[in-house]
Amino acid sequence: MSGNDVLKVNELCIRVDGQPVVSDLCFHVAAGERVCLLGPSGSGKSLTAGAILGLSPHSVHVDGSVCINGVEVADIRATRRPVQSRSGMVFQDTHSALNPLVSVGTQLREPFMRFHGLSRRAADEAVVTLLRGMQMAHVEEILKRSSAELSGGQRQRICMALALACKPALIVADEPTTALDVLTQNEVLKLLRECTGTADTPALLFISHDIGAACRLCERAVIIDEGRLVESNTLTHIIANPQHRFTRQLVRALHDSAPGRPPFAPDFDAREGLLCTA
Numbered sequence: 001m002s003g004n005d006v007l008k009v010n011e012l013c014i015r016v017d018g019q020p021v022v023s024d025l026c027f028h029v030a031a032g033e034r035v036c037l038l039g040p041s042g043s044g045k046s047l048t049a050g051a052i053l054g055l056s057p058h059s060v061h062v063d064g065s066v067c068i069n070g071v072e073v074a075d076i077r078a079t080r081r082p083v084q085s086r087s088g089m090v091f092q093d094t095h096s097a098l099n100p101l102v103s104v105g106t107q108l109r110e111p112f113m114r115f116h117g118l119s120r121r122a123a124d125e126a127v128v129t130l131l132r133g134m135q136m137a138h139v140e141e142i143l144k145r146s147s148a149e150l151s152g153g154q155r156q157r158i159c160m161a162l163a164l165a166c167k168p169a170l171i172v173a174d175e176p177t178t179a180l181d182v183l184t185q186n187e188v189l190k191l192l193r194e195c196t197g198t199a200d201t202p203a204l205l206f207i208s209h210d211i212g213a214a215c216r217l218c219e220r221a222v223i224i225d226e227g228r229l230v231e232s233n234t235l236t237h238i239i240a241n242p243q244h245r246f247t248r249q250l251v252r253a254l255h256d257s258a259p260g261r262p263p264f265a266p267d268f269d270a271r272e273g274l275l276c277t278a
């Protein structure tokens with residue numbers, strides 16, 4: 001860990017109805033980093049995301065430390081957290097993240113007015129600039145629509161714009177591409193890569209069980225199984241030397257998906273994304 005960590009999770013323990021589900025989990029995400037939290041279904045990834053975001057349901061008990069931008073937030077619910085410790089969030093279920101009764105433009109205007117202190121007109125201009133910067137087509141038309149009138153990929157882009165509009169130091173993306181077709185998955189991963197993980201953009205915690213997607217986005221992975229950390233390293237290292245049973249399965253699946261092709265392109269640069277250069 002270093003002094004420029006945006007997220008530090010230390011000895012995180014999560015119990016559901018008294019039963020331990022996550023135990024002694026420790027990891028960090030530095031400013032300018034994109035880190036993947038990988039694990040099989042039911043391993044505790046979403047519960048960990050909920051604890052980091054301050055969104056755990058009441059049946060879930062969280063112990064240990066979650067420090068975001070230097071603020072200890074494990075005991076503070078999302079809406080009560082100090083502004084500098086709030087995280088952006090992008091989920092798989094874009095329908096429930098957006099209000100279908102309010103136009104997309106109105107929903108995107110709100111964080112610019114609230115967090116940037118902009119007038120309504122300046123906020124509207126900032127929304128258009130943000131979406132154009134995200135290479136979104138037909139921006140004016142889309143802003144007038146309800147989220148129910150958008151495709152899944154468009155809705156996910158709007159969710160990412162909402163997360164970015166709050167200018168968070170950290171974005172937590174929990175399986176953001178799972179509900180999308182392969183082409184749209186690629187676009188959303190590309191967009192996440194462009195909008196996070198630099199000195200001027202938020203750090204990213206990407207939660208997934210898809211090591212292929214992780215390789216396109218992240219430099220480092222934290223791997224959990226049954227709520228415990230089993231492996232943590234750069235993806236380059238993990239793919240070359242998978243240690244844990246689950247990691248070996250993941251790496252085998254990655255090789256099987258591109259038989260005969262090394263998972264790393266010869267000119268692989270982790271910051272540019274593993275498979276995108278192949």
Ligand SMILES: Nc1ncnc2c1ncn2[C@@H]1O[C@H](COP(=O)(O)OP(=O)(O)OP(=O)(O)O)[C@@H](O)[C@H]1O
Nearest residue numbers: 016021039040041042043044045046047048057059
């Ligand atoms: N609110 C809840 N009440 C009871 N049990 C829960 C609750 N939330 C999660 N669990 C249980 O805790 C365990 C971890 O769940 P979690 O959703 O964190 O897994 P996950 O790794 O995100 O899985 P997936 O990849 O399938 O989304 C699972 O056994 C799940 O059934």
